[in-house]
Amino acid sequence: MKTEVSFCLEDYLKIKKQAIDAALEQYLPGPENYPPLIFQAMRYSLLSGGKRIRPVLCLATLEALGAESLQESVLPVACALEMIHTYSLIHDDLPAMDDDDCRRGIPTSHKAFGEDIAILAGDGLLTEAFCLLSNRKLLVGIPPERTLAVIHEIAMAAGCFGMIGGQVVDVRSEGMTVDETSLYYIHTHKTGAMIVASIRAGALLAGAGSEALAALSLYGHNIGLMFQIVDDILNVEGDKSTTGKSTGSDASRGKITFPSLFGVEMSREKACALAEQALHALSGFDRRTEPLRMLARHIIERKT
């Protein structure tokens, strides 16, 4: 007799987050190294309790393709994704960019350590990500050409044709009239590119074929955009005590967002349509994609 075990996303996320947090703690050198200040600053931002969405997506994709036995070897890649995400937050928060004082409920890096160290902590996390990705002692059992493909995928997504490109258009369009095309560009690049890369990295490491890779990329594209629309909505309606960010900060700096262009209601509809498309992209996969499906639903319902 086969017993149907119901899947609980909350438990799944908790277990994955624990594994990721432990790995981050292990892979990022501590302040017993010299100079302590830079390690303190990097750890302050990296270990301050993010949702770890990108690493979770990477590991869930690995599982979706039946390669969870590789999880130990893929954890360094998952951690590198989180390091790159954290570096981008530290630099985004700088006075010359978004000038934010508060992130994840605590003072931003430049508020805690000064602007010079915040810039260097961001640089350090970005560089450390590539140290990890190229560390063959950690990525046991992954063929080197596959590792290289993953490094290229992640570097391209983090670079000027991806996340940095999105950030440039974002910072330079504050207070300007921005059309729908630019808004899509910003969201699909600033947030979307690294979300897609997190999924593709997991797929490449699992040895996915081109068809599976295309379907998973489409899933990633849809949830990436959806994630950012939900973020925009939370910035209008969210509660600082749960989001850790100031509500209305986008509007006060004249930032173009989905709610400012389409209103909250239509933005929510768009997010729901994207969730449907994300689930549809997974229709050819078996039940091992359940975590990815649940994650799509989770992202749209998130409150933080």
Next chain:
Amino acid sequence: MKTEVSFCLEDYLKIKKQAIDAALEQYLPGPENYPPLIFQAMRYSLLSGGKRIRPVLCLATLEALGAESLQESVLPVACALEMIHTYSLIHDDLPAMDDDDCRRGIPTSHKAFGEDIAILAGDGLLTEAFCLLSNRKLLVGIPPERTLAVIHEIAMAAGCFGMIGGQVVDVRSEGMTVDETSLYYIHTHKTGAMIVASIRAGALLAGAGSEALAALSLYGHNIGLMFQIVDDILNVEGDKSTTGKSTGSDASRGKITFPSLFGVEMSREKACALAEQALHALSGFDRRTEPLRMLARHIIERKT
């Protein structure tokens, strides 16, 4: 009859610099891409005529080991080294760091493009370096595990145990009493680490054995420290019209340097001793190391 051809470093450097500049121009995307501003900013700093010491060292090491036939495939690595160097200069010049207005005789990135874009142009160059390093279409004929070793080498040298570590100690010791140990730490990390990595990258790509690698690393360590001592001396005695930097800027911001700790004369003696040690490290190699030997002499005599 065998004809002895005398080696001219000036011609050698000119030819290498041309190859490197052409490759940089080719590998760094142009402002026909979107968003143009970031590509303009990256190219502004990268293509403004540096000496290309790091890429030259990488290529000269390749030649020293008889592997110059690989030059085309190694040029992307050489370019990545220069991109990382340029990113570090852009971030070093920022108001929160050294606050310099002038670099290589032209306004610094933040003066030309604003602080936000300067930060992002630095981030972009660092990331682009890893795109290049992991691009298998360009690194033709290099075994993937060798490429991974080079990426790891460069990432470690650019990170918190290398260049960034040196920069942290440097920015946080301005105006303070710094001892000789800290001064050595700053110079061997802030400048030295990437110079050593440039040489080791060339050696690894040429397939050097551990003995050759150790000797070349020692050469690199010596010329790296020597390079920075000469830089310090030029900051005291140099001519802005040739160095492109403000003379005396280190002293005016209370920065600890070799001349401030030992005086110009003893600093020069230390640099000469390091040059001797660098040449000694190469004593087991044949005449194909002539460019590396000449480079050591060149660095100590440089005026810019």
